[in-house]
Amino acid sequence: MRFFRPIVASVLFALGVGAQAGSQITAVGNGGPGPFKADHLTVELIASQHEIAQGGEVTLGLVFTLEEHWHVYWKNAGDSGEPPKAVWTVPHDLTVDELRFPAPQRLPLAPLMDFGYEDAVTFPITVHAAKNAKLSTKPIHLTAKVDWLVCSNRCLPGKANLGIDLKIVPAVQAERVKTDSTAAMAVGPLASALSHLPKPLLADFRTEVVGTPKEFVLTFHTGTKETDGEFYPFVQDQILNAADQETEPLDDGIRIHIQRSPDLKELPKTLHGLVKLSDDESYEIDSPIKPGTAAPKTSATSATPSNAMGALTAIGLAFLGGIILNLMPCVFPVLFLKALALVKNHGAERKEALRHGLVYTLGIVVSFWAILAILLALRAGGSELGWGFQMQSPGFVSILAIFLFFFSLSLAGMFDLGLSLTSAGGGLAQKEGYAGSFFTGVLATVVATPCTAPLMGAAIGFALTQPTWITFAIFTSLALGLASPYLILSARPEWTKILPRPGAWMETLKQLTSVPLFGTVIWLSWLYAKLFPSALGIDNLAWLLVGLLVVAIAGWVLYRWPAGWKSTLVAALIAVFAASVPFLMREKPEAHAVWQPYSHEAIAAARAAHHPVFVDFTAAWCLSCQVNERLVLNSTDVQERFHERNVTLLKADWTQYDPAITAELAAVHRNGVPTYVVYPADAAKEPEVLPEVLSKDIVVSALDRNLK
Incomplete structure (x- = not known):
């Protein structure tokens, strides 16, 4: 899997990602308010009022107007970057607050x-005047x-040298x-x-934060329904x-x-941010x-989940999905044969036919x-292994994608x-009387299980993440949807005349329903990669794809030797192995050598040795x-x-301007970062500068090349 990472690096930096600066940074501005043009932006100072009363305040603004696709940073810049800073020189009668960040x-x-x-x-700045x-x-x-x-x-x-004039007026003004x-500020x-x-x-807003091993769950109560939200931390x-x-x-x-963050070992006391x-x-x-270990409940009196798909919607989708299941090639013949039986026994008492429908x-x-x-038992037994997080658990997502x-x-x-499945359960369905009707229903369930209808899949996926009573209601609705066509026909046998005969149309319909399921697998694969740190996401995704390849082999076994218990057993074993493949990838701690601070003397000393x-x-x-x-x-x-x-590793940190580092960059004919230089042990040999894209x-x- 190691070959993936250079490809990712090349794609990310194909445009020559890097930082560039001259041998020194020249400040724009002559101490006036501006605007002044700098590299890729214009900067200026503005004021809401050029007078400030004794004991009063006035608001200034530090304005950046940026070229397209360029940006400056917030107070917490994120994974890289630095926010703007301003150092003020003012008379002792005035004080200036820090920049405020939108x-x-x-x-x-x-x-x-x-x-x-x-x-x-624009970054607002408040200036205060003393009362005297x-x-x-x-x-x-x-x-x-x-x-x-x-x-x-x-x-x-x-850098910029900016300034603005203010006049101090009496407090009465x-x-x-x-x-x-x-x-002016309007x-x-x-x-x-x-x-x-x-x-x-x-006053009426409330926040609740639950810290789990993998996430913070922030619930923000505003009194009205909110559709969008983002959190930005003040703490890095x-x-x-x-x-x-x-x-x-x-x-x-x-x-x-x-x-x-994977680097956050202990749960902090508070979550501070925006x-x-x-x-x-x-x-x-x-x-x-x-x-x-789980998200807090929104309200003790709330009967309907706040999830985007409500319980009532899921129950309705499950019922409709159950009806659609009857049209699948693996189920429709069962329904058709039962309908033929109704036609043959049309003279029988209607109440008796209805009883058979109810037993079915x-x-x-x-x-x-x-x-x-069975599913609830698995969920309860696996709660400590990630079932409580469902779609946040890599194991859950990989198994779901594979199956x-x-x-x-x-x-x-x-x-x-x-x-x-039909050959395994068909014998039971041949029984006479109520037992035959009951086991025909069992058979219909068994053969329907692999034929996931489009609407049914979403409802079941929702059900497995909900409280037990909601899960029970959704599965019961699905069962009633599957049973409803025959139950209706048993009450109205004359309606059997409108049933279409089995034919090629059923196979086409079944194949079309595979398209949204394949789409779901693509989404789950993307989600699986996102559950890992960036450097491991591609490798783990590759292992999941290997699992999908193995399960395709299991499918080929069933295609090559259909309807045999031996082939079914072999395919089941291969499928279990496929489900285990993604677990073969484990995050391995990387060996990190010690990087020493750069200095020209350190280079000379190492090469001398x-x-x-x-x-x-x-x-x-x-x-x-980074x-x-x-x-x-x-x-x-x-x-x-x-x-x-035995390479000496030096890190020349240019986060803050350093003339020594700037001089060394100039010596290797570079004026920005990233720059990577290999200095051979022989001081007589010239250093080699590597590309920016590593x-x-x-x-x-x-x-x-350099250490022979």
Whole structure:
């Protein structure tokens, strides 16, 4: 499986992902408000009012207008990046608050995720005047040294010298200044920024957070139904930033499922961050975390689940799916033969025919209850192994995908699973009287089980994640749907004349129903890969695909030797093996060598001791650097080769501007990161600069060339 990772790296960085900067960062601006043009953005200072009253305040705005596809960062930048910063120089009578950050958006570059802003963003800043501030006859000047990082498929640090003039007026003018300031903030960039700032929780809002081994389940009660929600953490390394956040709309709010960071070993006391319900509505929360294993219930009085598919909808779909099952080739002959029996005995008493229909229905219902009892026992017995999380459990998802694929192959016509089952139960159905009707119902259930109808699959998938009584109701509805056509015919035998005869149309219908099931398998495979850290998702997905290949072999066995108990046994054993294949992939701890801090002296000392050197020029805000390190440099294969070759590993961290690192980059004819350089042990040999897009083969080959 190791060959997948270089392919992923190449796809991600085919456009030359990297960070680039000159030998030094030149600040734009001359101390005025601007706007000033910098690389890929324009920056300026604006004010709601150029007067500030004694004891009053005024709101400024730091405005970034960005070129298309470029962005700056939120206060928690995510997996990489740095937020803008401003250092102020003001008279002692004035104080300036920190930048305030509007609600951000998610900025993905697989397999990582950043939080920030595109197009334009304004950061509000509040300036306060002391009550005894000295009045000014002329405006006083406030200066700000602003730093930022702007990124697209590469990142550029930037600086600006900005400033703005304010006049301090007497306290008696405070009301006028406030009125003018409020009017000015009703429109323009400041108005937009202030509307996007997170709000404190309202008095009637409530939050509940349950921390499970794999996720945080955040329930946000607002009193009204919410359809969208995202969580952005103020604290780094608590959540898996790149993971999708699943949401459940509730009648009085929303529930958000947030995957925990794999590096988070202990459950934190609180979940502190921002809940974004829309572009114009977000709230800051700091909610205690309760340890648990499942999502909290929304209300003790709520009788209907808040899931997007309600219980009543699922029950209705199950009933309709049961009716459709009668049209499957494995079930329709049973119904047709029973209808013929009704025609032959049309002179019999109608009440007697109805009794047989009821007994037939009982056979189906009892059979489905037996299947349900087995499923519930498995669910209860496996609760500690992940059944409580269902679709969050890789084991559950892989087994579900493999068996749905197996049934899909049958529906598509590769083999007829119903033949073996029909031959196994047909004898019982031949009994006379009520026993024959009962076991005909049992037979109908048995042969219907592999013929998953389109609407039935969604209902059963929902049922298995719900409380027992809802599961029971859905399975009972499914059974009644399957039994209803014959039950109706037994009450009205004359209606048998409208039944179509079995024919080729049934096979076509069955094959068409395989299409949505194959689509479900594709979705489950995608979901399975998302349940693992990014570096392992592709490998684990490959193992799942191997499992699907093995189960296809089981299907071929049933196709080659149909309706035989030996072939059925062999196919069952192969299918069980297929279900176990995805469990062969395990997350292996990768060996991480110690990276020493870079210095020119360290390179010289290592080469003087006849040690080769590998230097990783990187930065925390460089997304491509982080991915190269995760997928290549810190992989087991490359780390073992470093160890075998006795390579000294140096990390040149350029997160903060460092003139020594800048000079070393210039010496190898580079001006940005990522840059990777191999220095041979022989100081007389020139170093080799590797490409920005790394693969394991590139690194290993470079080591082999330079360390002979």
